[in-house]
Each structure stands twice: as C-alpha cells, then as structure tokens.
Amino acid sequence: GNKVKIVSGCFAGIACRYDQKHWRVEEIQRLVREGKAIPVCPEQMGGLPTPRNPAEIVGGDGEDVLDGKARVIDNQGNDVTEQYIAGAREALAMAEAVGAEEAILKERSPSCGSCMIYNGTFSGTKKEGIGVTTALLRRHGIRVISEETWESEGENQT
Numbered sequence: 190g191n192k193v194k195i196v197s198g199c200f201a202g203i204a205c206r207y208d209q210k211h212w213r214v215e216e217i218q219r220l221v222r223e224g225k226a227i228p229v230c231p232e233q234m235g236g237l238p239t240p241r242n243p244a245e246i247v248g249g250d251g252e253d254v255l256d257g258k259a260r261v262i263d264n265q266g267n268d269v270t271e272q273y274i275a276g277a278r279e280a281l282a283m284a285e286a287v288g289a290e291e292a293i294l295k296e297r298s299p300s301c302g303s304c305m306i307y308n309g310t311f312s313g314t315k316k317e318g319i320g321v322t323t324a325l326l327r328r329h330g331i332r333v334i335s336e337e338t339w340e341s342e343g344e345n346q347t
C-alpha cells in the first residue's frame with residue numbers, strides 16, 4: 190500500500206541490535222529517505238541499552254508472552270519480559286501515530302520475528318513462532334511481514 194510502514198531500525202543502518210550489528214537494506218533505506226517508512230527498535234524503545242545481552246522467549250512465543258504464559262530471558266538469566274512488552278507497546282504507539290497498516294520486521298528476533306524465533310535454549314535452535322512486538326501489532330490489525338517475505342513478494346521491486 191501507499192501508507193507509511195514501520196520497519197525494524199536495524200535494517201535502516203541504525204546500530205540498534207543487541208550487539209550493535211545492523212544492515213543497510215537499500216530498499217528499506219530508500220523507503221525511509223522518501224518518508225514512506227519509519228524505523229523503530231522495540232527493544233531500545235522498551236528501555237533496554239545497546240549493546241545488551243541477547244534474549245530469547247522461554248516457554249512459548251510472543252503471543253504467549255502477551256498472555257503471561259511465557260517470559261523473555263537474556264543469556265545471563267535476567268528476566269526482561271517487562272521491557273519487551275513495553276517496547277512492543279511503544280512500537281504500536283508509533284505505528285498508530287503515523288497511521289501505519291504494515292510493518293517489515295527482522296525475522297527471528299524475539300521482538301520482531303514474524304515466522305521463526307529461537308527456541309529459548311540459547312543453542313541457536315529455531316522454532317516456528319513470532320516475536321512480542323509482532324504479536325502485539327498483529328492483534329491491532331497491523332500486517333507484519335519479514336524482510337524475507339517482503340523479498341519473495343517482490344514488493345521491493347519498483
């Protein structure tokens with residue numbers, strides 16, 4: 190659609206990932222430059238520092254976190270569930286503020302994943318599931334896809 194989208198900040202050259210890694214996805218950077226996308230990082234917006242410890246969802250996925258049935262734990266054992274939920278709410282607030290109906294978010298992140306996440310054992314093992322922010326955005330009717338879905342849909346070809 191022509192409406193402004195939300196995109197993961199780490200796609201747009203912003204060093205917001207836990208280890209400060211980021212990507213410069215040209216098609217996404219172009220959307221941002223043209224005012225067609227707003228970069229957000231739910232983990233930073235939820236109050237976590239950068240760099241920070243990597244975290245995984247233990248006991249479910251983002252839906253379960255929102256329902257109080259799973260927690261987000263970092264690799265040192267700290268419970269960061271509250272910050273992840275706060276970040277999801279802030280990302281939703283930003284989406285609503287700009288009237289976004291769609292988000293392109295980083296696959297496999299415990300916040301941003303939309304098909305796959307890590308399984309909570311810090312062993313690099315993935316499972317089907319979605320991140321906390323993706324879950325909250327979808328509950329509010331915002332379409333969330335990943336960079337991988339976006340590429341396969343060919344929406345970035347203009």
Ligand code: SF4
Nearest residue numbers: 197199206230295298
């Ligand atoms: Fe990127 Fe999302 Fe992780 Fe922020 S929370 S670094 S936007 S994947």
